[in-house]
Amino acid sequence: MNAPLVAVSAISRSYSMRSGMFGRAAAVHAVDGVSLTIPRGETLGLVGESGSGKSTTGRIVLGLEPPDHGEVRFDGKPMAAPGTATWRAQRARMQMIFQDPLGALDRRLPVGTQIREPLDIHGLGTPGEREERVRELLRDVELTPAHGARYPGALSGGQRQRIVLAQALATKPDFLVCDEPVSALDVSIQAQVVNLLCDLQAQLSLTLLFISHDLRVVRQISNVVAVMYLGRIVEIGLADDLFAQPEHPYTQALVSASPAPGRRSAGRIVLAGDPPNPAARPNGCAFHPRCPRAIARCAQEVPVLSAVGGNRQVACHLVTGAATRDAA
Amino acid sequence: MQPLVSIADLRVAFNGVPVLRGVDIALQKGEALGLVGESGSGKSVTWLAALGLLPRQAKVAGSVLLDGRQILGAPAAELDQVRGGRIAMIFQDPASALNPVLTIRRQLSEALALHRDLSGETVKAEARRLLDLVGIPDAARRLSAYPHEFSGGQVQRIMIAMALAGNPDLLIADEPTTALDATIQAQILELLSSIRREMGMAMVLISHDLGVVAENCDRVAVMYAGRIVEQAPSHQLFADPVHPYAQGLIGALPPLDGPRRRLTAIPGTVPDPAHMPAGCAFAPRCALAEEPCGLAAPTLVPIANERSVACVRAEASRRALLRIAAE
Numbered sequence A: 001m002n003a004p005l006v007a008v009s010a011i012s013r014s015y016s017m018r019s020g021m022f023g024r025a026a027a028v029h030a031v032d033g034v035s036l037t038i039p040r041g042e043t044l045g046l047v048g049e050s051g052s053g054k055s056t057t058g059r060i061v062l063g064l065e066p067p068d069h070g071e072v073r074f075d076g077k078p079m080a081a082p083g084t085a086t087w088r089a090q091r092a093r094m095q096m097i098f099q100d101p102l103g104a105l106d107r108r109l110p111v112g113t114q115i116r117e118p119l120d121i122h123g124l125g126t127p128g129e130r131e132e133r134v135r136e137l138l139r140d141v142e143l144t145p146a147h148g149a150r151y152p153g154a155l156s157g158g159q160r161q162r163i164v165l166a167q168a169l170a171t172k173p174d175f176l177v178c179d180e181p182v183s184a185l186d187v188s189i190q191a192q193v194v195n196l197l198c199d200l201q202a203q204l205s206l207t208l209l210f211i212s213h214d215l216r217v218v219r220q221i222s223n224v225v226a227v228m229y230l231g232r233i234v235e236i237g238l239a240d241d242l243f244a245q246p247e248h249p250y251t252q253a254l255v256s257a258s259p260a261p262g263r264r265s266a267g268r269i270v271l272a273g274d275p276p277n278p279a280a281r282p283n284g285c286a287f288h289p290r291c292p293r294a295i296a297r298c299a300q301e302v303p304v305l306s307a308v309g310g311n312r313q314v315a316c317h318l319v320t321g322a323a324t325r326d327a328a
Numbered sequence B: 001m002q003p004l005v006s007i008a009d010l011r012v013a014f015n016g017v018p019v020l021r022g023v024d025i026a027l028q029k030g031e032a033l034g035l036v037g038e039s040g041s042g043k044s045v046t047w048l049a050a051l052g053l054l055p056r057q058a059k060v061a062g063s064v065l066l067d068g069r070q071i072l073g074a075p076a077a078e079l080d081q082v083r084g085g086r087i088a089m090i091f092q093d094p095a096s097a098l099n100p101v102l103t104i105r106r107q108l109s110e111a112l113a114l115h116r117d118l119s120g121e122t123v124k125a126e127a128r129r130l131l132d133l134v135g136i137p138d139a140a141r142r143l144s145a146y147p148h149e150f151s152g153g154q155v156q157r158i159m160i161a162m163a164l165a166g167n168p169d170l171l172i173a174d175e176p177t178t179a180l181d182a183t184i185q186a187q188i189l190e191l192l193s194s195i196r197r198e199m200g201m202a203m204v205l206i207s208h209d210l211g212v213v214a215e216n217c218d219r220v221a222v223m224y225a226g227r228i229v230e231q232a233p234s235h236q237l238f239a240d241p242v243h244p245y246a247q248g249l250i251g252a253l254p255p256l257d258g259p260r261r262r263l264t265a266i267p268g269t270v271p272d273p274a275h276m277p278a279g280c281a282f283a284p285r286c287a288l289a290e291e292p293c294g295l296a297a298p299t300l301v302p303i304a305n306e307r308s309v310a311c312v313r314a315e316a317s318r319r320a321l322l323r324i325a326a327e
């Protein structure tokens, strides 16, 4: 098997957060022992509700902030220290896209100029070649050179997201982190951008970390999907069957909560309570207070992510406990 | 049977630009109607206009009957009785609808005094009953808390309690779960459904999410560019959409299981209200469009029991099908 382009081993990151003016500072474990590998040319999807640590994982993988523990390796080498020449060379090979394209663009500049910016910064090509590259990038994202002359305010949400994508692709990166890139778009436009991302990934052999709270979109675009809950991966498996046969009770609840046309809500698993405060992480399995199937052990022992056959890994005493019993 | 609410040819223009271009909706007592469509299609404006909540510069025309009485352009005093009384509304961003410096008890009591003519101990008891009803644990104690002391899902529950204070016959829920996480969204939708069943209340659920609407409503109306383009019982709309836009919306939704297929995206974007194409507003994005589509805007025409569609092409093909079936 070829070496993965991105290998994340046991990264953790906590922030200190003060609750209220006189409250004591508490540690928020945003990411807690996350390991992932992304093979070259593949897409890893990261799902989970807000606050589960998806964006923090994305920032660490890109080297935008260092992990407290653990390591990220890119193309077999550890991420270099920020600011060094090696780091800049590595960074030119990775780019990111966020949910809000308007926030990522400068309202005062034509979008074509903004697509050219990374080429100017990295001094790639002659001015003429850069102009040609901008035209090519606009074509890649299915826009015309005329769009390049417009300002962000004169484009629709879907068109702006294409511009951001063109800008990210300007330096011909190998790796792209997409953080909720289509969450703000209407379904019909979302489908255009998802199709475009799939096409570009195949054409350019891109490797993708695709972050979203939307199970449908993540499945559509990913080879492998990881489900996060309060900073940890609770289940990981192939996109094709993860949501068809979820093993972890949290994944099951997420799938069940995802509305489906043609289905009535009867038989839905509705979890009680709110997601817990990340600053007051429950003992044992962080999901146990909301889990409809929790047993005594779940409140005491943190379940470890373990293989349960096929390509699936699950962190749940009920699943892995049963698996060991069956094996005995 | 006389509908609870009957909207006819509702039109709204802002600064001379029409954004609602003739909307017809009839809603029966106790019925749950879903309203879907892309952002900007006029879902919110329809109900804001019906309840007289649009800013003064909005030009509103048409008719909105509540139990047969015209409420469009009704005197302010009468509208105040309707809003929060017979018809209540909840929004996507519940926090902005609550006053941050007043306790929940105070805000619920005000709503109760205004619409139910209750006072003293009865108000207190009723406020507590409402909080209980919407599933706020430890309601008696939580009544003295302020909005910021509740989570996002709980604030939406409190908004539902406020909406129920007037014992409404109709609840308009405008994207009530869009800002919430999936598992919390499921809780709130289940709460709305169970309350609706218990109280026999009608509901209009506005959402951009087809799945949300399909699962929680009896009937669905699809809006596009200020008009309703298709109306059908939920299960029929999703099993067998007729309008090319409705078909497009369903095809654009990635499946959760089964084989993955390329999404059928609808090309282009929603037209700008200031530059509406002549004829059918969807024609420029429609794969089935032909010359007649650009001539006149199609009207909503019945195609089967409880089903109607505004599409020249679909109408023709449907009629042909129905004739074959009848023979």
Ligand SMILES: Nc1ncnc2c1ncn2[C@@H]1O[C@H](COP(=O)(O)OP(=O)(O)O)[C@@H](O)[C@H]1O
Pocket: A015, A016, A017, A028, A029, A030, A031, A048, A049, A050, A051, A052, A053, A054, A055, A056, A057, A278
């Ligand atoms: N810079 C930061 N400072 C303090 N807390 C943070 C910071 N970034 C993230 N967090 C906290 O870490 C947790 C995970 O956040 P995030 O990675 O943004 O989750 P997600 O992207 O899944 O919504 C949250 O509780 C969030 O409040």
Ligand SMILES: Nc1ncnc2c1ncn2[C@@H]1O[C@H](COP(=O)(O)OP(=O)(O)O)[C@@H](O)[C@H]1O
Pocket: B014, B019, B037, B038, B039, B040, B041, B042, B043, B044, B045, B046, B055, B273
């Ligand atoms: N107060 C307002 N002033 C001017 N235009 C408005 C106002 N409110 C809504 N609109 C316009 O009316 C159209 C319909 O809006 P809306 O009903 O909010 O859409 P939806 O709820 O379907 O997303 C949009 O084009 C919107 O920009």
Ligand SMILES: [Mg+2]
Pocket: A054, A055, A056
């Ligand atoms: Mg995030």
Ligand SMILES: [Mg+2]
Pocket: B043, B044, B045, B174
């Ligand atoms: Mg709206």
